Amino acid sequence: MNEMYDMSIVTHNWGVALVLGVILLNIFMLFGIKSLAKYTRAMLLFTPIVATAIGMVVFTGVVMMAAKHLDFTIENIAMIFFAFIFIYLEVKRSKALKSISKKEPDAFKNFKAYALKIFLLQIFVTLSISFWMWL
Template sequence: MNYMYNLSIIFHNYSVISLLVLIGLNFVLLFKAEELLPYRKKMAYMTPLIAIVLASILFTGTIMMASKHLHFTLANIAMIIIGTTFIVLEVKRVKPLKYLKNVPHAIPAYRDYAKKIISAELIIVMIIAVWMWI
């Protein structure tokens, strides 16, 4: 049981680092975007990657919680709330891309909107990562 817990912690840490890298990559792609269509195509690849990494974070967290015999701690409750918040923020960020198909010059307006959401995601992940690693 201890081996499973330690392995989950390692995978959990790598998943969080991967999520931070993907958020940074999202920032870069957002600021380099000049037109909406190429950006939408890139997001068609990035969004599932973010979902997979987030799912691995939640899954390894669940394994760690199960190996502790489902004892809820403040850290576990915070992770559940943060995971749910991150999912809601991602849906809010990606949903407008579906409706901006034929809107000319839509990328500047979307950039301002997405920049706020990605910044909030980055801040949330950084705060929880620092709290967990300290």
């Protein structure tokens, strides 16, 4: 049982690093792609990768909770809460991308500012829970 728990911790840490990498890649794509159509296409292909990274972190967290006999500690409850926040922010960003009017000239520019705020908030959420757990 300890081996499964130790392996889950390592995998969980790699999953969190992957989530941070995906957020940074999203930011680079946000400012690297100049066309709304190209960005929308890129997000259509990239969104499953984001969902997989988030799922990896959630799944390994569930495995660790199972290894600890479903102990609901304050840390576990906080991680569940932060996971919901993270998923909510990702849904808000995706819905905002879908609702962009292609006729407005500054719509993509406004979305970039909005998406950057969400990405920075996601980085803050991820790092804050990570620092709390690693201390």
